[in-house]
Amino acid sequence: MMFLGGPRREDPAQGREAAPRSAPAQAVEKLRAEGLKAWFGATLALKGISLGMKERRVTAIIGPSGCGKSTFLRCLNRMHEVAAGARAEGRVLLDGVDIYGRGVDPVQVRRRVGMVFQKPNPFPTMSIRDNVLAGAKLNGVRLREEDALFEKALRRAALWEEVKDVLARSGASLSGGQQQRLCSARALALDPEVLLMDEPCSALDPIATARVEELIHELAERLTIVIVTHNMQQAARVSHYTAFLYLGELVEYDETDVLFTKPQNPRTEEYITGRFG
Amino acid sequence: MAVSVTALGRLSLPRRLAPAFWGEAHLGDRAFRLCTAAFAAGALLTLAALALQMTRASALSLRRFGPGFVLGTEWDPVRESFGALPFLFGTVVSSALALLIAVPVSLGAAIFLSELAPGWLRSPIGFLLELLAAIPSVVYGLWGIFVLAPWLRDTVQRPLSGALGGLPFFSGTPRGFGMMAGGLILAIMVLPTIASVSREVMRAVPVGLREAALALGATRWETVRHSVLPSARSGLVGAIILGLGRALGETMAVTMVIGNRAEISASLFEPGYTMASVIANEFTEAAGDLYLSSLAEIGLLLFGVTLLLNALARLLVWRIARLPDGARRA
Numbered sequence: 001m002m003f004l005g006g007p008r009r010e011d012p013a014q015g016r017e018a019a020p021r022s023a024p025a026q027a028v029e030k031l032r033a034e035g036l037k038a039w040f041g042a043t044l045a046l047k048g049i050s051l052g053m054k055e056r057r058v059t060a061i062i063g064p065s066g067c068g069k070s071t072f073l074r075c076l077n078r079m080h081e082v083a084a085g086a087r088a089e090g091r092v093l094l095d096g097v098d099i100y101g102r103g104v105d106p107v108q109v110r111r112r113v114g115m116v117f118q119k120p121n122p123f124p125t126m127s128i129r130d131n132v133l134a135g136a137k138l139n140g141v142r143l144r145e146e147d148a149l150f151e152k153a154l155r156r157a158a159l160w161e162e163v164k165d166v167l168a169r170s171g172a173s174l175s176g177g178q179q180q181r182l183c184s185a186r187a188l189a190l191d192p193e194v195l196l197m198d199e200p201c202s203a204l205d206p207i208a209t210a211r212v213e214e215l216i217h218e219l220a221e222r223l224t225i226v227i228v229t230h231n232m233q234q235a236a237r238v239s240h241y242t243a244f245l246y247l248g249e250l251v252e253y254d255e256t257d258v259l260f261t262k263p264q265n266p267r268t269e270e271y272i273t274g275r276f277g
Numbered sequence: 278m279a280v281s282v283t284a285l286g287r288l289s290l291p292r293r294l295a296p297a298f299w300g301e302a303h304l305g306d307r308a309f310r311l312c313t314a315a316f317a318a319g320a321l322l323t324l325a326a327l328a329l330q331m332t333r334a335s336a337l338s339l340r341r342f343g344p345g346f347v348l349g350t351e352w353d354p355v356r357e358s359f360g361a362l363p364f365l366f367g368t369v370v371s372s373a374l375a376l377l378i379a380v381p382v383s384l385g386a387a388i389f390l391s392e393l394a395p396g397w398l399r400s401p402i403g404f405l406l407e408l409l410a411a412i413p414s415v416v417y418g419l420w421g422i423f424v425l426a427p428w429l430r431d432t433v434q435r436p437l438s439g440a441l442g443g444l445p446f447f448s449g450t451p452r453g454f455g456m457m458a459g460g461l462i463l464a465i466m467v468l469p470t471i472a473s474v475s476r477e478v479m480r481a482v483p484v485g486l487r488e489a490a491l492a493l494g495a496t497r498w499e500t501v502r503h504s505v506l507p508s509a510r511s512g513l514v515g516a517i518i519l520g521l522g523r524a525l526g527e528t529m530a531v532t533m534v535i536g537n538r539a540e541i542s543a544s545l546f547e548p549g550y551t552m553a554s555v556i557a558n559e560f561t562e563a564a565g566d567l568y569l570s571s572l573a574e575i576g577l578l579l580f581g582v583t584l585l586l587n588a589l590a591r592l593l594v595w596r597i598a599r600l601p602d603g604a605r606r607a
Contacts, residue, residue: 082491084396111494121485125507134503135493183489190493 029093030055030224031076031113031194036090038071038080045071047248048090053194053241058216058225060239060256062232064271068248069228070118073196076226077113078106094194111139114187118199120179122171122186128163131171131182135190149189157185158215177208181215188219195219197227201234213238232272236260244268328580335574337567346574352539352555354563359571361578363539367456367549368582371531372524374460374545379468380517386468387475392487392501403476409469418533421462426453426534429461434546445543452536457545459535463527467520474519478512479505511594518590525583528553552579 029052038046046068053059061069074080075088078099091098099109122131132150154160159181163174171182180200187195197216201209216225216238229235235242236256243253244265252259252268263269270276332339338346342359349360390403430453441447482505490504506513528551536548537558552575563569 077492079488079492082488107494107496110492115492117485117488117492119485121483121489123486123489123504123507125510134490135495138493138495138499138503186489186493 027054027057029053030095031226032093033072033076034091034093036072036075036088036092038068038075038088039086040071040083041085045248046075046088049245049248049250051243051250051253053224053226055224056220056222057240058220058227058238060235060242061226061228061245062230062235062242062271063245063251064276065230067245069245070198072245073115073198073226073228076194076196077110077115079110079115081106111135111190112192113194113196114190114192115196116180116184116187116198116200118202120176120183120203122174122179122182124170124172126171127168128171128174128182129167132185132189135186139190150185153185153189156188156219157181158211158218159185175208177204177211180204180208180212184212184215184219192223194224194226197225199228199230202230209234232260244271246271328577331573331577331580335570335577337570338574339570341567342571342574346571347578350541354559354565354568357565357567359567361552361571361575363541364550364552364555364575365578365582366541367459367535367551368525368553368579371456371459371463371535371549371551372521374456375463375467375524376517376521378461378464379471379520382464383468383472383516383520384475384513386472387479388501388505390472390476391479392505393497403473406469407473409465410473414466414527414530415533417462417466418530421458421530421534425462426458429453429458433457438546446545449542449544449546451546452548454534454536454548455544455546456535456542456549459531459549459551460545462530462534463524466527466530467523470523471516471520474516475509475513478509478516481512482508510597514590514594514597518587518594521586521590522583525579525586526553528557532557552576552582 031053033049033051036046036049037044049068049072061072063069071080076092078088080086080088088100090100092100094109094113098104099106099113123134126134129150132153133146136146136149151160151164154163159178162178163169163182166173171179174182180203184195184200201212204212213234216227219225220240227235227238239256241253242256242259244251244259244263244267246267252263252265254264259268260272263272338359342349346359346361347365348362349358350362351358351360352363353359386406390399390406394402430451434447434451434453434457437447438449438451486504486508487500490500495503531551532554535551535554537550537554538548539550539555540547542549556572556576556579560569560572563572
């Protein structure tokens with residue numbers, strides 16, 4: 001079935017070993033931040049970041065707490081500005097078009113650039129089924145198409161087998177890891193081109209984390225993923241490229257293998273070897 | 278399952294410590310418990326004593342009219358013939374009218390204050406809104422007499438009567454004072470209650486749920502409609518119940534504008550009479566034991582109606598607060 005999102009790996013551990021091979025250099029840039037600055041009130045949280053994220057690759061953003069990595073991520077689908085007093089400046093090009101440009105509707109941007117949050121946030125009053133379809137319904141999907149759509153989304157999020165018999169139950173009745181995959185399914189049901197993941201595993205146990213990481217691999221075959229993580233092993237496991245942010249600035253960006261084995265900047269080296277952060 | 282308890286779940290089903298009433302080890306804790314238990318019992322005892330006393334005071338009327346009192350439409354102190362239906366009608370209709378007007382307006386105000394208003398505007402408006410609830414009802418009544426009733430008569434009722442006078446709701450002479458004025462003044466009085474409680478309930482919805490909707494490409498309105506309101510719904514019904522309670526029991530302002538005539542009419546222009554108003558108006562001049570007893574029975578009836586409507590509303594909260602299966606597994 002085409003919607004399985006590529007062949008499933010037999011052994012998740014092996015899959016995680018195998019993935020972050022150096023990506024072909026010709027991968028196109030899907031998303032590009034240029035001189036991106038972001039404020040909370042008067043506080044400058046991002047001090048002008050320029051970074052490209054390649055299509056169908058996983059880009060990890062790492063850095064110590066407060067370095068602005070979540071803020072950076074939230075600027076990529078214009079979610080930063082929904083907080084009171086928050087604003088952003090600079091350019092973010094999605095397929096070459098500035099999403100901060102004049103006349104761009106943030107609502108449309110967010111439908112193309114999906115997001116999974118740190119804390120799983122399924123809608124508690126909705127069933128599993130309605131949770132998955134929530135975004136699609138906003139887009140006016142017709143009733144007839146719903147069944148196919150939500151099964152496809154749940155399969156892509158690797159949750160279908162676990163929930164197919166309990167679709168009427170509340171999304172909040174699932175375990176934390178399942179909730180996080182439910183939130184991924186909800187985002188995937190909109191068929192986004194980019195998926196932003198903000199520390200998606202920080203509230204999960206190791207087994208649930210492994211499931212989500214496996215999911216990231218599978219998804220990367222179809223879409224562009226940017227993941228913020230405070231876990232360097234995770235960045236090494238799941239990403240093709242890694243960017244290291246510190247105090248609101250981009251310190252270093254490279255292929256993940258290179259960044260973790262031969263960092264150019266002494267700060268990067270100190271961080272990835274655990275000397276600060 | 279640490280993360281699945283929703284804000285709603287927390288509002289309606291607080292997680293509790295095991296009660297340890299009898300096996301309390303510390304003397305201080307035991308005294309504390311006894312003390313607070315006594316206060317709680319005091320409230321219940323007061324309620325029971327009130328019900329008992331009202332029943333005794335209305336014994337004469339209960340014996341004379343029996344259950345027919347509730348459905349009796351005549352209120353004639355001279356012939357000592359008493360029936361409560363016009364007052365029951367007046368109370369229920371004026372309160373229903375009040376909710377009909379106040380609920381959409383106050384929910385709208387609450388949504389604005391909680392979701393849309395810029396930060397610097399939120400607290401001043403919220404404060405003013407709560408101030409509305411603090412105005413004494415006699416002041417509302419005076420305003421009703423001098424401003425609201427004449428305005429209704431000239432600006433609302435006359436044109437309505439001209440255009441829709443054929444409908445039973447708008448038939449009769451526009452007088453200003455009447456059911457419409459009563460309902461409207463009640464609406465204004467319950468609005469701040471419903472709006473400020475609703476605002477608090479909506480503020481309690483986790484930011485994560487708003488962001489979840491926004492990140493799916495929901496507009497502000499869609500976020501409120503599909504995420505905030507459903508999560509807050511049981512609290513919102515609670516807010517409306519509070520408003521209803523106030524409307525049912527409100528006496529002074531309604532008495533001053535509703536017209537005080539014990540009649541049942543479909544027309545909103547016609548005067549009406551509420552249970553609370555008739556007690557306030559006639560108690561001091563009630564001559565005769567049966568008259569007094571009948572007024573007491575009206576009080577008892579008001580008590581019963583309030584209790585009944587509150588119970589129904591509770592049932593409603595319980596029904597609509599039910600989440601999909603398993604939502605409360607936590």
